[in-house]
Amino acid sequence: MALMVRVNGSPRRNSRTSVLIDAVGDAIAAELTLQNARIDFSSVGPEILSALVRDRLSPEGERAVQLAECADLLIVGTPVYRASYSGILKHFFDMVDKDVMRGRIAVLVATGGTPLHGLMLEHQLRPLMAFFSMHTVPTTLYAVESDISDGRIVSPAIVERVNRAAREAVAMLLGRQGDPDAYGGNSMRRRHNRPTSFDEEARRLPG
Ligand SMILES: Cc1cc2nc3c(=O)[nH]c(=O)nc-3n(C[C@H](O)[C@H](O)[C@H](O)COP(=O)(O)O)c2cc1C
Numbered sequence: 222m223a224l225m226v227r228v229n230g231s232p233r234r235n236s237r238t239s240v241l242i243d244a245v246g247d248a249i250a251a252e253l254t255l256q257n258a259r260i261d262f263s264s265v266g267p268e269i270l271s272a273l274v275r276d277r278l279s280p281e282g283e284r285a286v287q288l289a290e291c292a293d294l295l296i297v298g299t300p301v302y303r304a305s306y307s308g309i310l311k312h313f314f315d316m317v318d319k320d321v322m323r324g325r326i327a328v329l330v331a332t333g334g335t336p337l338h339g340l341m342l343e344h345q346l347r348p349l350m351a352f353f354s355m356h357t358v359p360t361t362l363y364a365v366e367s368d369i370s371d372g373r374i375v376s377p378a379i380v381e382r383v384n385r386a387a388r389e390a391v392a393m394l395l396g397r398q399g400d401p402d403a404y405g406g407n408s409m410r411r412r413h414n415r416p417t418s419f420d421e422e423a424r425r426l427p428g
Contacts (some may be wrong), residue, residue, distance in 0.1 A: 231309030
């Protein structure tokens, strides 16, 4: 069974970024039978930051890095800090083996204080995933503080983007079924064998 790992680069416990991460993660999990795991820097962050190099990581920090290395699908989320992704997220990925992530799929998620910094996802986070030869889902998710209230997304446009990103991630995962060379090939099963909302939408397309 495929493994989906939600990585939240925020050190905050009541993180707005986690709301977006969970919205897309839950939408994907509603379509596919997956194993679910999460890496929250609000808890494991001190373990990651206390090591400058991987062989100095605590067992808990090492487990978190290995979890990311085992993922078929990563949802990588971060708050915008100083117009970039958070430093701890970068430090975490500096520990990840550069050769093992090829072909994995990533959904890119961020929250910030200003809409002006939404392109950080395209200019900085997508290239970081490209360094690892990972495939990134085309639709990225970015929200500002007013888009999230009481732990819920209140912007219909962002809800629509969440659903679109989830459909794209599901399509990319299912596209690997039967391809023995693709990472995660044959490991996905559709829940109850029912069509996904992506299939239903595809049937409505002309031609
Ligand atoms: C140290 C720091 C730097 C920040 N820098 C930016 C920034 O450059 N651009 C921006 O849009 N928001 C910035 N913010 C705001 C956060 O990105 C925003 O509040 C985000 O939603 C917090 O996410 P979280 O609740 O998941 O931690 C910054 C916040 C902090 C604490």
